[in-house]
Amino acid sequence: MTLDWPTLLPLIFAGLMGLAILIYVILDGFDLGIGILFAAAEDAEQDTMIAAIGPFWDANETWLVLAVGLLLVAFPLAHGTILTALYIPVFLLLVGLILRGVAFDFRAKVPAGHKHRWNRIFFLGSIIASLAQGYMLGIYVLGLDVGLGGMAFGALVALCLAAAYAAMGAAWVIYKTEGELQKKAVLWLRRALVLTALGMVAVSLATPLASPRIFDKWFVWPAMLYLSPLPVLSAVLFAWLWRQTFHLPKADDRHALTPFLTLAAIFTLGFAGLAWSFYPFVVPDRLTIWQAASAPESLAIILAGTVVVLPIIIFYSFYAYRVFGGKATDLTYD
Amino acid sequence: MDPLILSRIQFGANISFHILFPAITIALGWMLLFFKLRYNATGDTAWMRAYFTWVKVFALSFAMGVVSGVTMSFQFGTNWPGYMETVGNIAGPLLAYEILTAFFLEAAFLGIMLFGFRRVSNRIHTLATVLVAGGTTLSAFWIIALNSWMQTPVGFEMRDGVAHATDWWAIVFNPSMPYRLVHMLLASSLTVSFLIAGLSALRYLYGDRSESMWKALRTGVFTAAILIPIQIFAGDQHGLNTLEHQPQKIAAMEANWNTGPNVPLVLFALPDEAARENKFELTIPDGASLILRHSASGVVPGLNDYAGNHPPVFPVFWAFRIMVGTGVLMLVVSWSAAFFLKRRHSLPRPLALVMVPMALSGWLATLAGWYTTEIGRQPWLVTGVLRTVDAVGPVAGSQVALSLAVYLILYALLLIAYLGVLVYLALKAAKDGDTSPLPGVLDAPLSQPAAK
Numbered sequence: 187m188t189l190d191w192p193t194l195l196p197l198i199f200a201g202l203m204g205l206a207i208l209i210y211v212i213l214d215g216f217d218l219g220i221g222i223l224f225a226a227a228e229d230a231e232q233d234t235m236i237a238a239i240g241p242f243w244d245a246n247e248t249w250l251v252l253a254v255g256l257l258l259v260a261f262p263l264a265h266g267t268i269l270t271a272l273y274i275p276v277f278l279l280l281v282g283l284i285l286r287g288v289a290f291d292f293r294a295k296v297p298a299g300h301k302h303r304w305n306r307i308f309f310l311g312s313i314i315a316s317l318a319q320g321y322m323l324g325i326y327v328l329g330l331d332v333g334l335g336g337m338a339f340g341a342l343v344a345l346c347l348a349a350a351y352a353a354m355g356a357a358w359v360i361y362k363t364e365g366e367l368q369k370k371a372v373l374w375l376r377r378a379l380v381l382t383a384l385g386m387v388a389v390s391l392a393t394p395l396a397s398p399r400i401f402d403k404w405f406v407w408p409a410m411l412y413l414s415p416l417p418v419l420s421a422v423l424f425a426w427l428w429r430q431t432f433h434l435p436k437a438d439d440r441h442a443l444t445p446f447l448t449l450a451a452i453f454t455l456g457f458a459g460l461a462w463s464f465y466p467f468v469v470p471d472r473l474t475i476w477q478a479a480s481a482p483e484s485l486a487i488i489l490a491g492t493v494v495v496l497p498i499i500i501f502y503s504f505y506a507y508r509v510f511g512g513k514a515t516d517l518t519y520d
Numbered sequence: 521m522d523p524l525i526l527s528r529i530q531f532g533a534n535i536s537f538h539i540l541f542p543a544i545t546i547a548l549g550w551m552l553l554f555f556k557l558r559y560n561a562t563g564d565t566a567w568m569r570a571y572f573t574w575v576k577v578f579a580l581s582f583a584m585g586v587v588s589g590v591t592m593s594f595q596f597g598t599n600w601p602g603y604m605e606t607v608g609n610i611a612g613p614l615l616a617y618e619i620l621t622a623f624f625l626e627a628a629f630l631g632i633m634l635f636g637f638r639r640v641s642n643r644i645h646t647l648a649t650v651l652v653a654g655g656t657t658l659s660a661f662w663i664i665a666l667n668s669w670m671q672t673p674v675g676f677e678m679r680d681g682v683a684h685a686t687d688w689w690a691i692v693f694n695p696s697m698p699y700r701l702v703h704m705l706l707a708s709s710l711t712v713s714f715l716i717a718g719l720s721a722l723r724y725l726y727g728d729r730s731e732s733m734w735k736a737l738r739t740g741v742f743t744a745a746i747l748i749p750i751q752i753f754a755g756d757q758h759g760l761n762t763l764e765h766q767p768q769k770i771a772a773m774e775a776n777w778n779t780g781p782n783v784p785l786v787l788f789a790l791p792d793e794a795a796r797e798n799k800f801e802l803t804i805p806d807g808a809s810l811i812l813r814h815s816a817s818g819v820v821p822g823l824n825d826y827a828g829n830h831p832p833v834f835p836v837f838w839a840f841r842i843m844v845g846t847g848v849l850m851l852v853v854s855w856s857a858a859f860f861l862k863r864r865h866s867l868p869r870p871l872a873l874v875m876v877p878m879a880l881s882g883w884l885a886t887l888a889g890w891y892t893t894e895i896g897r898q899p900w901l902v903t904g905v906l907r908t909v910d911a912v913g914p915v916a917g918s919q920v921a922l923s924l925a926v927y928l929i930l931y932a933l934l935l936i937a938y939l940g941v942l943v944y945l946a947l948k949a950a951k952d953g954d955t956s957p958l959p960g961v962l963d964a965p966l967s968q969p970a971a972k
Contacts, residue, residue, distance in 0.1 A: 240631070240635055241631030241632070241634070241635045241636070242631060244582070244583070244586060244630050244631065245630075247586060247590065248586075248619075250590065251589070251590055251593055251619055252619055252620075254590075254593050255593060255615060255616060256616070257597075258593065258596055258597060258604060258608075258612065258615065259608065259612030259613065259615055259616045260612065262601075262604035262605055262612065263605060265596070265601070265604060266597050266601025266604060266605060266913065267601070268597070269597030269601075270597065270598060270913045270914055270915050272598075273598050273915050273919050273923070274919060274922075274923075276594055276598055277598070277922075277923045277926075279594075280591045280594060281926060281927075281930065283587055283591075284587040284590075284591065284930065284934070285930075287584075287586060288580075288583055288584060288587060288934055290583065291583040292580070292937060292941060295576055295580060295941050295945060296937075296941060296944065480608055480609050480612050481609045481685075483684070484608075484609040484610070484613055484684075487613045487688060488613045488616045488617075491613075491616065491621070492616070492620060495620040495621060496620075502629070506631050506632060509631075509632055509636055509639050509640055510635070510636070510639065
């Protein structure tokens with residue numbers, strides 16, 4: 187592999203796209219998760235939970251637009267192949283995102299009697315979007331196989347991703363609230379963790395079994411040795427977080443953010459494993475990132491903008507999170 | 521069923537639903553900034569009440585715009601893979617810049633603008649408002665650049681059936697881009713002006729005589745009255761630009777079947793594409809020649825020069841007439857209202873009654889205008905480069921039919937809910953009048969206590 191621009195640019199964009207997806211999964215994960223947890227929360231708690239994500243969700247969802255946008259602009263061939271193969275789940279994902287996005291705003295503005303309706307729609311949209319994302323991940327892992335086995339596996343991953351998002355949501359509630367709701371969230375986190383762990387094991391086992399090429403990437407010496415930290419570290423973090431759920435919340439609210447950060451770390455490890463499995467393919471076993479990439483001169487002009495803007499986005503995202511830091515209070519337009 | 525026509529209807533429905541909300545947010549951001557700056561300058565809390573009423577509309581419209589916009593970015597891939605495969609090298613960077621420079625600016629600062637009034641200083645809050653308004657406008661800039669390039673593509677070369685950029689400056693500032701951008705920004709401003717004026721008129725009809733109602737009403741009416749003649753001029757210039765670069769579209773807009781001098785202006789007709797003639801025609805002699813060539817003997821292009829290569833005549837002809845007709849109505853209503861507000865300091869009840877449905881006139885004109893220009897681009901997706909029929913994806917017709925049906929139902933319900941909330945918010949504001957509490961504003965007019 188020679189290191190010239192036509193080789194490097196698709197690689198850089200694959201990295202950027204991966205980063206955008208990872209940030210999206212972590213950030214929108216917690217607000218989708220809170221939508222899922224709506225099913226288990228009381229009326230007053232729902233208001234607090236909304237207040238905990240209110241200022242953030244618009245920006246969180248924008249990372250999905252960036253991720254899909256990068257797929258669209260940097261790998262147009264893959265964008266078409268993947269999205270036409272996943273037509274119905276993508277459609278369901280979009281319906282879910284539309285429902286929850288508008289329910290979020292409507293529930294705060296309609297007459298009080300209609301609020302319950304929009305709360306239910308918010309839950310429904312969140313769960314549909316999460317399940318659709320999980321299903322798409324499952325189908326993608328199996329190389330866009332939409333046979334019966336693929337669908338079953340997709341359904342399993344869908345449930346587990348929804349659980350993982352619920353865990354993220356619970357962790358965010360632990361960070362942003364106090365009192366009874368916080369205690370409740372610890373219980374939610376513990377339950378969701380079990381399903382999340384099951385899901386990660388299922389995906390990890392199914393991926394190499396489904397693709398001999400991926401099997402060969404993981405189970406050869408010495409790659410096995412270099413890669414072993416990924417599963418081992420994930421398992422350790424899971425076990426540790428599981429133990430933590432029996433001690434939270436702590437006095438002075440210490441470690442309130444820890445569960446969220448731990449889950450983010452686990453997501454990152456899992457994501458790294460997936461990325462290693464698929465590299466260099468963007469459509470599993472069909473299109474490599476170089477085959478699917480746009481012309482180098484077009485990628486170069488996008489990159490020029492990206493290296494300027496992305497750091498600014500990350501910087502002011504931190505700023506926004508700082509402005510709305512601390513425990514969630516009533517969300518008002520003033 | 522035919523996936524091509526279903527995909528086209530689906531994309532058309534989607535983009536029609538989507539454009540309703542950017543049409544509001546692009547200009548409403550600046551309108552909110554205006555309310556805010558007036559408040560900063562005068563300390564008059566009525567401006568802040570107007571701000572808080574309309575910032576809710578902004579939040580709701582923004583959310584509707586985001587979710588329908590996400591849908592669009594997916595539909596390029598799910599239904600039109602041929603589009604990015606052919607012109608991805610050009611459309612890609614333009615879309616990427618839209619996402620990078622604009623969308624993020626809006627989305628991240630929106631939180632501070634909407635919910636941060638008590639958490640940051642007034643200066644930062646004003647800055648966030650500026651950034652959100654600037655972000656929405658930048659968004660529009662990039663999208664209009666791409667759309668205009670699809671209408672009048674330049675600055676590229678074809679290699680192996682794929683477009684490659686040769687001159688980015690020419691691509692962004694392509695021949696129709698400045699006209700379309702100005703036309704759209706003005707359209708958005710007029711949409712918002714009429715929306716504000718119409719909902720304020722509704723409050724007026726319900727007996728609200730509060731200062732915040734008057735301020736919003738005057739802002740809406742005067743902005744509309746000033747902008748509508750400018751818009752008519754800008755639209756005329758855009759038309760002349762189209763005549764130069766897309767004559768077949770003008771021929772369809774005017775339902776002119778044969779190239780020649782002394783072409784009449786068709787006021788009413790039912791164009792019949794099979795017979796290639798107009799039925800029930802009502803015309804002004806030499807009108808089209810005078811408008812388009814400024815001379816009665818000016819030669820106007822006809823559809824006979826573009827056989828098999830021109831858009832469907834009926835929808836383009838009528839969409840254009842609906843847009844122009846709405847524009848004329850907007851002129852009459854806004855100037856009458858401005859006259860009464862300026863000279864008589866009152867609003868006659870019948871005029872207020874007319875202004876309420878006119879709240880949606882901007883939407884109607886914007887949609888009709890986009891239908892004119894987008895259907896007017898057919899049969900091409902990118903003029904002269906890619907036909908719409910060649911871009912459609914391999915998805916089965918039944919799947920597209922299913923998604924289309926659900927989208928249509930969903931959009932109809934959401935639109936009803938959205939309009940319901942607008943009316944509810946207006947009536948609530950009418951009931952509260954100048955008595956609604958403004959925490960953090962009344963006590964200290966120019967600053968807010970920052971919450972811990």
